[in-house]
Amino acid sequence: MAAALYDPEDGYYARPAGQVGKAGDFITSVSIGPLFGRLLARHIAAWHQNSGSPERWRVLETGANDGSLAADIITGLERLSADAGLEYVIIEPLPHLARIQRKRVPGAAVLESATLLADDPLPTFVFGNEVIDALLFHVIESDGTRWLELGVAVDENGTFLWHPLGPAAAEVVENLPVMPAGYRTEVRGRSVREFLQPLASSMAGGRMLWIDYGFPRDDYYHEARTTGTLRTFSRHRAGEDPLDSPGEIDITAHVDFTGLAADIDAVGGQVIRFEPQGRFLTHVARPWLLEMEGRTDDDAKKDLRAFQTLTHPGHLGSRFHVMEAAF
Ligand SMILES: C[S@@+](CC[C@H](N)C(=O)[O-])C[C@H]1O[C@@H](n2cnc3c(N)ncnc32)[C@H](O)[C@@H]1O
Known part of the structure; x- marks a missing residue:
């Protein structure tokens, strides 16, 4: 980011x-x-x-x-x-x-x-x-028992991918209850x-x-907000994938x-x-x-x-x- x-x-x-x-x-x-x-x-x-x-x-x-x-x-x-x-x-x-x-x-x-x-x-x-x-914020995802921070990796085709960094997120999560597996959100x-x-x-x-x-x-961090609030903006269109066209879209x-x-x-x-x-x-x-x-x-x-x-x-x-x- x-x-x-x-x-x-x-x-x-x-x-x-x-x-x-x-x-x-x-x-x-x-x-x-x-x-x-x-x-x-x-x-x-x-x-x-x-x-x-x-x-x-x-x-x-x-x-x-x-x-x-x-x-x-x-x-x-x-x-x-x-x-x-x-x-x-x-x-x-x-x-x-x-x-x-x-x-x-x-x-x-x-x-x-x-x-x-x-x-x-x-x-x-x-x-x-x-x-x-x-x-700047961190994207975190619950595996049902703990939070994992998501980092960004590049595959063999040069495509950006999310990749779990592991429980390093503990430092930034502070007091957040663990949510059901797959719940994704952000913390600053x-x-x-x-x-x-x-x-x-x-x-x-x-x-x-x-x-x-x-x-x-x-x-x-409501239970129903399962995909967080991350948005991208380009030409007045909102998107949700910050790995798409980095440097050309706003991420918020x-x-x-x-x-x-x-x-x-x-x-x-x-x-x-x-x-x-x-x-x-x-x-x-x-x-x-x-x-x-x-x-x-x-x-x-x-x-x-x-x-x-x-x-x-x-x-x-x-x-x-x-x-x-x-x-
Ligand atoms: C969404 S724009 C808002 C621009 C303007 N205030 C407005 O309302 O039209 C966010 C701005 O925050 C600036 N910004 C982000 N992090 C900053 C930081 N650490 N110190 C100063 N400015 C920062 C960005 O460069 C960008 O210009």
Whole structure:
């Protein structure tokens, strides 16, 4: 998975950008238009004000892709006159995406890793949209008595095959009950904590907010979910075989939000919000909706349509959940 998605030359995310969006392989809330970023800007501005408007502060974005969301949030904060003292930082390990982001968002600093900020911790709002689902995971399968981790082998024809690695999965399975033989699922093991730790170390208090698709643990590892949540995406078509065309398709699995909360706790945070995206954005948008009242111009109509797509349970409103933590 690391090679298929993140190899700096052949990985899926290392290709020239264009995976996300209507012309790409899948859409995210960012593809709906600038409203998503503008509403996040309101939420960030409210946090900054409620924490006494620190003079120097940071917004730290992960998985910034082509920089569109960063640009929308910065514009949103400027329009609210809430950008004084702001340092907007993008953490981007892939060099070609970093180049695109520097060009698209000249006002942001783009760093390879958050460890570079550990010497200068600031009050910070850390976030990522659909990033946790893109972190590495292990595929595991029950043989009825224990979990086996599945690795990838190549047969004599050069075809990729699943192959049981044995009970090495014990280290990553932690507390998961053994399921009936053949039950296949995914676990992220240590990858989430390792991702969160440097981000947490760069904060002198603040918030972390993760938006993603996923379930609490009981739902995730439900008896009926026998083939897990692994999906591939290419040209808006979902598939289930990550060994098909590695490097050319996205590979993702839902987020175990119970596990994410435990990992947040382990790096010093406390979860203060877990709710569907629709409810979160409707709450954040209240003052904006009042401003929109009575407007019938084309811009307003466009924004209201985008708001519906982002919040309606039949669209993106219940597909995504928001987990926010205080530090
Ligand atoms: C599904 S895309 C989401 C893009 C964007 N946030 C959006 O909503 O349109 C996932 C992104 O997470 C990034 N990513 C994955 N692992 C990462 C890591 N360890 N650090 C920073 N970014 C990472 C990928 O490179 C990719 O750009």
